[in-house]
Amino acid sequence: MELTLSDLQPTVRPDGRLPDATVARLPVYLRALHTLAENGAETVSSEELAAVTGVGSAKLRKDLSHLGSFGTRGVGYDVRMLVELISTTLGLNRSWPVALVGVGNLGHALAGYAGFASRGFRIAALLDADPATVGEVVEGLAVRHVDELPEVVAEHNISIGVITVPPAAAQQVADRLVDAGVRSILNFAPCVLQVPEGVEVRKVDLAIELQILSFHEHRRLEAAKAPTENENGDAKKNGVLPSSLKPSNLKRRALRRFPASRADADINEEVIGG
Numbered sequence: 001m002e003l004t005l006s007d008l009q010p011t012v013r014p015d016g017r018l019p020d021a022t023v024a025r026l027p028v029y030l031r032a033l034h035t036l037a038e039n040g041a042e043t044v045s046s047e048e049l050a051a052v053t054g055v056g057s058a059k060l061r062k063d064l065s066h067l068g069s070f071g072t073r074g075v076g077y078d079v080r081m082l083v084e085l086i087s088t089t090l091g092l093n094r095s096w097p098v099a100l101v102g103v104g105n106l107g108h109a110l111a112g113y114a115g116f117a118s119r120g121f122r123i124a125a126l127l128d129a130d131p132a133t134v135g136e137v138v139e140g141l142a143v144r145h146v147d148e149l150p151e152v153v154a155e156h157n158i159s160i161g162v163i164t165v166p167p168a169a170a171q172q173v174a175d176r177l178v179d180a181g182v183r184s185i186l187n188f189a190p191c192v193l194q195v196p197e198g199v200e201v202r203k204v205d206l207a208i209e210l211q212i213l214s215f216h217e218h219r220r221l222e223a224a225k226a227p228t229e230n231e232n233g234d235a236k237k238n239g240v241l242p243s244s245l246k247p248s249n250l251k252r253r254a255l256r257r258f259p260a261s262r263a264d265a266d267i268n269e270e271v272i273g274g
Contacts, residue, residue, distance in 0.1 A: 045076035092120035102165035
């Protein structure tokens with residue numbers, strides 16, 4: 001008998017929630033499945049889906065097992081059904097109205113991003129505190145003053161708020177969103193928001209992502225210019241420090257060269273790191 005979406009019952013934890021790590025990966029699977037469906041694929045194996053998402057096949061199967069048992073051995077998953085199931089699990093079987101606060105360069109770009117509508121989100125309102133921006137029409141929406149936030153949230157039944165203001169103003173905007181009844185916030189400001197329990201905040205910090213990439217580039221450059229042998233003749237393999245340059249050995253050599261009391265040695269050990 002062919003399974004339908006109503007036959008599948010998600011397997012969740014006793015507290016009624018999917019693991020956070022699984023929830024974070026479901027949109028990745030969904031994006032890949034949409035691409036497969038657009039290319040005419042009807043079924044997909046866990047190995048194939050893992051390959052296009054960059055997730056291990058075992059981890060992928062475990063994630064999908066939280067949604068029910070519906071894969072067929074030797075055949076794989078029905079793409080259409082999996083799209084529907086993940087969409088339903090993520091609450092994307094409806095359109096979510098979103099309020100965006102901060103209509104600067106980033107706010108303009110997000111307001112015009114067509115990908116939101118195709119994934120279940122609709123920019124319903126744009127707000128700003130700058131009198132020069134208020135009243136401007138962006139993507140068919142007139143920018144309203146942030147003081148109107150409570151009326152906007154009630155008028156459009158806003159559930160999700162997006163913050164694209166400078167960091168100095170982000171906390172105040174978050175407070176206003178929460179006071180207006182918004183319980184989910186996407187924050188693009190490079191700061192940490194303090195919100196009450198029950199309010200979900202997701203942070204997008206492009207500078208941090210670039211700094212992580214910078215770290216990897218820096219390590220590659222350092223590895224490329226490093227000598228194959230250090231001054232003591234110890235080989236450096238795979239970017240690992242030779243034993244003579246490890247902090248613990250440097251510490252012992254320093255203490256032998258500059259004798260100190262036991263108390264001073266203990267302090268040195270904490271500072272240098274054993």
